Structure formats: C-alpha cells, structure tokens
Amino acid sequence: MRGVLVVLACLFASFSPLACNQQGSIPEGDLLVLTVATQETDGFRRFLRSAKHFNYTIKVLGRGETWKGGDYMSPPGGGQKVRLLKSALEDIQDENRVILLVDSYDVIFSSGPRELLKKFQQAKHRVVFSAETLIWPDRHLEDKHPHVREGKRFLGAGGFIGYAPNLKQMLSDWSGADSDSDQLFFTKLYINPEKRKSINITLDNKCRLFQNLHGALDEVVLKFEDGRVRARNVLYNTLPVIIHGNGPTKLQINYLGNYIPHLWMFETGCTLCNEGLRPLSGLQESEYPVVVIGIFIQQPTPFVSVFFERLLNLKYPKNRLRLFIYNQELHHEPHIRTFLEYHESEYQDVKLIGPEEDIDPVTSRNIGFDMCRDDIDCEYFFSIDVDVVLKNEDMLRILIELNKPFIAPMMTKPGRLWTNFWGALSADGYYARSEDYMDIVKGRRMGLWNVPYVSHIFLIKADTLRTDLKDPDLFESATLDPDMAFCSKVRNKGVFMFVTNMHTFGRVLSTENYQTNHLHNDLWQIFENPVEWEERYIHENYSKVLRDGLIEMPCPDVYWFPVFTDVACKHLIEEMEHFGQWSGGRNVDKRILGGYENVPTVDIHMNQVGYDKEWQKFLLDYAAPVTEKMYPGYYTMAQFDLAFVVRYKPDEQPALRPHHDASTFTINIALNQVGIDYQGGGCRFLRYNCSVNAPRRGWALLHPGRLTHYHEGLPTIEGVRYISVSFVDP
Ligand SMILES: *[C@@H]1O[C@H](CO)[C@@H](O)[C@H](O)[C@H]1NC(C)=O
Ligand SMILES: *[C@@H]1O[C@H](CO)[C@@H](O)[C@H](O)[C@H]1NC(C)=O
Ligand SMILES: *[C@@H]1O[C@H](CO)[C@@H](O)[C@H](O)[C@H]1NC(C)=O
C-alpha cells in the first residue's frame, strides 16, 4: 500500500521536491551541466544566474574560443559544440554521472536539479533529447522518425540529458567539422533504429524537461502560483524545467526571462533590481564616471529652452559630463546659444553640430557614439532626444547605478498609453503589445524589463559601444527606420535592452502641430502639450487657489488670485511687442463689431496674433473654475469677443476713464511689476471707492463687468505697464 502511494506521489508531485524521495532517485551530486559559450553575452549571464538560483553545477566549454559553429540566429551549425562536448566527456569516468547539455545564450532554468533528475528517470531512457514540432535541417527525414501517439515528433539538439557512458557512445561516431550541424548528426542517430536502441535514446515529447519555443509560442504561458513563477505548456499541461528560445524566439525567451526564475513575482516584485548595482553614493565628484550626453534635435520641438533648464538640473557633477549637441533646426539655434552662453564652461566639453554643417541624423548618431568610444575616459553614452522631458533629476545616477550594458528609463505621454518602449514586435518587426505592457505602463509591475525596442532616451556602457556595438552602421538599414534598425542590431548582437519603470522619470512631448511662426511658440502648446504648458506658464501656487483658498478680495466682489508664472507674463508681453501693431487708442476701431470703441485703449487683440482659441482654453481651464467657485450658480464656457493686452505709458495712454466692461465678468492679469517696470497704475472701483493700487505680476483680478463694478484705470506715471484683459460672456 505504501509503495503505491509513493508512486502516485511521484507521478503527481513534479513540483514538490520532498514528495518523491523513494529509493533509487539519482543524487543531485551526480548531475553536471555542460554548456558551450564562447562569449559572455547578456543571455549567458541570464543563464548562469538562473543556474545559480537553483544550485546547478555548471561547466562552461569553449570560453575564449572563437565561435565557428555558425550564427546562432541562422542554423545549421553547432559542430563545435559536439567536439567540445566529446572532449569534455573523455575526462569523465564516473558511470553514474548524468550530463545535461544545454545552450546558454537563449536558455533559462525554471526549476532545480531534483525535479529535472526525477523527470529524467521517469522518461525511462538513458538519453533524453528535447523535442520539436518543426523538423530541420533536413525535411526529407520526416518519414524516418518514429511515430508518437501524442506530443512532438522531432529531435532538438539544443538540450539533452543522459548518462555519461551512453553520451560517450553517442558521440564516438562524431568526426564532423565545427561548422557541421549537430542537429543533423543527432537526428541521424535517433532515426536509426539500432542506434536509438543501443544508446537508448528517447525524446521528451511532451516538454516535461525541455521546452523549445520555436514553433511552440502558443503552447507556453507564464504561470504564477504559490510564490513561484514558471512557464506552463498548456498543450500538454506540463511545467518544463528548461526553457529554450531556439531559432527566432529570442523575444519570447526575453519576455519569459523577465520573470523566470523568481525575477519578478507578485509577492516579491523585482528581485533582479538590486543585484550587481554600481553605487555612486560616497564617491568624490571627481570619481564619477565620465558620461557623454548626446542631445538630438531633429525637428521643431516645443519647450527646447525648458529642456536645457532640466538638463542643467540633472544631479551629476558637470565636470564629468561632456555634451554632444546635434541640431538640425535653425529655429532652435537661439535656445542652444542662450544655454551655452551661460553654461558651456561648466561642462567638461561641448561639441555642437548645427544645421549649417548639413550632417544627416543617422551620421550624427554615429558621431555622438564615437565621441564616447574614442575617449578612453568615457564610461557611458547617454542618448536623449530633445522631445524628452527630464523630470527626474536623479535619472542619470539611477540608471548608472543599475549597472546594465543598455538601459532606458520608461517615458510616457500624459493621458496616453504611449511609452518609449515596445513590449513585443509584430511579425514584420513593428509595434506589438506584450501581455504585460499595460501592467508595466500603469506601474502595477515595476522592475527591469528586457524589451525588443526602446527609443528617445537610453544609457549605454562605453565598453558595449566599443565591443558588441562597435559596428559603425548601427542605424543603417535598407528597409527599417533608423531607430528600428538600431534596436534590431542591438538585439542581434545579443545586448539586452532593459527599460526600467522603478521610478517616474519623465515624459515625451508631442511634436505634432508645432508652429514656429511666432516669437514664443510654446505659448501655443496648451492643446498639444497641456501638462508641459501648465508647468511652464501656470503659477506654482495656482493649485492653492481653490484647494487652500489662496484668493483675496481687495474690493467687494473683486477676487484676486495667482495664475501666471513670470515666464508667461514675459512671453506674452514680448509676443505682443514682437507683433507690434498696437492700436492707436482711438474710438474708431475696425477690429471690432460696429467699428466703434467707447473706451479705447492702446492694445493688441489675442486674435490678431492668432491666440484666441488658446486663450479661451486657458480661461476655461484656469479662470472658469475660480469664477464658478466665487460666484456660485454661475457657469461659464469662457466665451469672449474681446481679449487683449493693454499698454499704458505716460506719453501714450497713461490711464482709462471710468467705464463698464462689455462682459459678465472680466479677467484682468497684471503682466509686469509695479515699482520696477512702471510707477503708478492700478484699478479703482468707483461705487465702492476702492482701489487695487499695487497689482501683483501674474495675478488675476476677477470682477463683474456691468452695473456694479464701474471702474477706471489709474494713471501710469513712469515706465510701461502691461495688463491682459478679457471680457468674458459679453
Ligand atoms: C542553494 O544552496 C544554498 C547554499 O548551499 C542554499 O541555501 C539554497 O537554499 C539552495 N537553493 C536551492 C534552490 O536549492
Ligand atoms: C532503456 O533504458 C531503460 C532504463 O535504463 C531500460 O529500462 C529500457 O529497457 C531501455 N530500453 C531499451 C530499448 O533498451
Ligand atoms: C508660493 O507660495 C509660497 C508659500 O506661501 C511662497 O513662499 C512662494 O513664494 C509662492 N510662489 C510664488 C511664485 O509666488
């Protein structure tokens, strides 16, 4: 009875290491894992990490050898592997030794030796090969393969396990060249009935030990259970021990390898994220790694001067930074000039390529890389497109500390699912959404993600640029866009592109509909980039107006609150002066309906500079909520016929006689500073004999237009005073 129970337990307990301890199980110490790796790729490091996690004993063959066994992306090849294995086996005398031979660049373990050995024993053969759905390299051999009732019929050479004596027997016939196909060699042994019997070979038809992903992508899903994460083969309902991204399934193994083994789980979050860090804290400034920052301006882009302000704010010693600025746009030359004028000397070095040099964008990327490659002190290249908003001042430090050959911070676009990475690729190499994309974007899964495509901003180690990525044509392709060509080459070189969402790093701007026909084009960005617009132009304390009641009432029913930043005020004034067509302050005014103005001012209307739609959006978003709060029960769509900037000057028009406004309510924003830019000024409400004498720059006065709030503009006695006035709901 007891014996039966143990057998049952063994059959069903492929998961539980303790349940199957009956006599005769192979001791874990008898297992040796052999793998061939001529280079230490990211994939190889991933393999070793997974092996170490489960305490496999690994011997690496071929280290330092030049790989001659064909391109691992395009079989056949692999003879070198067989030769190395054959000679390694010669040293092994122990008859009971069990050898597992697996590839490494695209292989991960998802469970430990005990489970592997148990499943090997259950296969009841001396040698077990992984199985494939697809046959290669010789399709003509199909009929010679034994039929199987269920499961996969063809042999896969990327993984097998067996007793040393049987493997020796199997390899005794090998005399092939390094470039010959190992797959064909083993297949021929397997389809030969005598050899199959005498060596005692079988296939792991149902992926109990080995999962080859090629031809099997639909069979495999991630499975989270009981504090573990594994791959499940849903076709055979098995939990393979070894996952192999053979052939063109590198992206899938990368995806699974973001989780398996134990790298990210619901219970623990990211466990990889704190491994192998390169801490910077405690370093002297002069010990910080030298970074070349490449800044690429390839199209008219909003908020370029803000970009440089944020660049300046990165927390990193500037004398350890070298800048490479590539600018293709005349329009942005003044922004760069202003930045360099004040800050060039703070950086170790600055190289600027302007539009006059007529260098194409792809070449500029290569020149940027070379600036780092060719400088022996350079340790990192930090590539940033100018439409990136560098919100996180610690970004560069964080990325360096994560210590990966290639890493990108996740960047988002407000209110959209767009990010600067793709979780998967479609068959033709374009965007596809991975199963975990939404969870990563929304921050429900935080960590480090090996992904097939990143853009806009990334950090590469200089060593990687000098070795794996030394190709001077990383961005060239006959068919692909430069960004896709680059990612494709990085992938094919076996460099993992990690993106991290462990912190909030920033955003990417929309460059759509960006017009460059004004002086301060950013003012027009309220629709296209509202978040950035608000940060630039809305007063830092505006949020306190409604929330904390930061609102004053200097006269009855006149409300006063902060709304514009100093920059907004400055830009609006400069924009109007740049336009220059001030009205003469006469009664006859062709700009308005009826052509006659009762109380004329020297002004420019918002619609004269093409700013009426944007201004209405501003009033709707920032003035209407205050109006509705202060005058309860009144709702506004912020419609206006007249909104304008007024200029008061002693020798032009210094004041305005008492009048009513043609509005339900009026918004009057002071654009410059009393006592500094001008003397005098202010506004007096006659009915209440109440004046606002010291207007604050960027603050809005909100008051009813008609009937009660008869008012006058007090004389400006020196300098120039600017206000912006809107007659809302006329
Ligand atoms: C691996 O070995 C270490 C120390 O020998 C042990 O603490 C750990 O639990 C082992 N891990 C597994 C998965 O068996
Ligand atoms: C293969 O080996 C197993 C276990 O050692 C043995 O039971 C079985 O009979 C062998 N099969 C053949 C065909 O020799
Ligand atoms: C915002 O409010 C804080 C606290 O009252 C004040 O210190 C700060 O100067 C205000 N900011 C501006 C731009 O006025």
Ligand SMILES: *[C@@H]1O[C@H](CO)[C@@H](O)[C@H](O)[C@H]1NC(C)=O
């Ligand atoms: C209006 O106020 C000013 C100063 O606040 C005061 O001097 C003046 O007498 C007032 N006028 C009337 C008519 O109350």
